[in-house]
Amino acid sequence: GAGVSQTPSNKVTEKGKYVELRCDPISGHTALYWYRQSLGQGPEFLIYFQGTGAADDSGLPNDRFFAVRPEGSVSTLKIQRTERGDSAVYLCASSLEASARAQYFGPGTRLTVL
Amino acid sequence: QKEVEQNSGPLSVPEGAIASLNCTYSDRGSQSFFWYRQYSGKSPELIMSIYSNGDKEDGRFTAQLNKASQYVSLLIRDSQPSDSATYLCAVKSGGSNYKLTFGKGTLLTVNP
Numbered sequence A: 001g002a003g004v005s006q007t008p009s010n011k012v013t014e015k016g017k018y019v020e021l022r023c024d025p026i027s028g029h030t031a032l033y034w035y036r037q038s039l040g041q042g043p044e045f046l047i048y049f050q051g052t053g054a055a056d057d058s059g060l061p062n063d064r065f066f067a068v069r070p071e072g073s074v075s076t077l078k079i080q081r082t083e084r085g086d087s088a089v090y091l092c093a094s095s096l097e098a099s100a101r102a103q104y105f106g107p108g109t110r111l112t113v114l
Numbered sequence B: 001q002k003e004v005e006q007n008s009g010p011l012s013v014p015e016g017a018i019a020s021l022n023c024t025y026s027d028r029g030s031q032s033f034f035w036y037r038q039y040s041g042k043s044p045e046l047i048m049s050i051y052s053n054g055d056k057e058d059g060r061f062t063a064q065l066n067k068a069s070q071y072v073s074l075l076i077r078d079s080q081p082s083d084s085a086t087y088l089c090a091v092k093s094g095g096s097n098y099k100l101t102f103g104k105g106t107l108l109t110v111n112p
Helices: none
Strands: A005-007 A010-013 A019-024 A031-037 A044-050 A053-056 A065-068 A075-079 A088-095 A109-113 B004-006 B011-014 B019-025 B032-038 B045-050 B054-058 B061-066 B071-076 B085-092 B100-102 B106-111
Touching: A005 A088, A010 A019, A019 A088, A019 A109, A031 A075, A044 A065, A044 A075, A044 B100, A075 A088, B004 B085, B011 B019, B019 B032, B019 B085, B019 B106, B032 B061, B045 B054, B045 B061, B045 B071, B071 B085
Parallel strands: A010 A109, B011 B106
Antiparallel strands: A005 A019, A019 A075, A031 A044, A031 A088, A044 A053, A065 A075, A088 A109, B004 B019, B019 B071, B032 B045, B032 B085, B054 B061, B061 B071, B085 B100, B085 B106
């Protein structure tokens, strides 16, 4: 079946602009996660959704970052007033449920802030 | 102290050899351990998971877990050039049944 999909695959923006990154999880997966991966680092947790609600947003770096999942499926990560330090690959993952053992990652969105 | 530590490498082995990748973690309450493979420019791909002490084998891959030593390893037998990638160790800590904490990854190069 279809895996996790993310759009766009690449996004180049200017400092100070607003961006939205989209994630479409595997069908039937109730848990959805956003991670951020900087060059040479492992992915770092940003936020976790169980259904429509953000169960844990403790990894979001600051209040410029926000994520929604209004219908319990597709999620959007929103970044306001982007900064050069936001440049990274943003990875989305999903799992059947939060305690499920396997998280499956999408291809990621490479964000570049000029 | 970083929660999950891996030798960043690069680790270079000849084709057909055994590659040994190591990972230590700081949270003694951790229960779930994962190895992901990440090719350059691609996303992480789950290759092994292990939850109890001992060895778990899947094809050419063997994961080993020692909770007393807070150590998990991945052995790749008969290494192939196609195994060349970064291998990420990930841990679900005792306080969370959903959040993965990753190491920085070990770059493995298998030379033909």
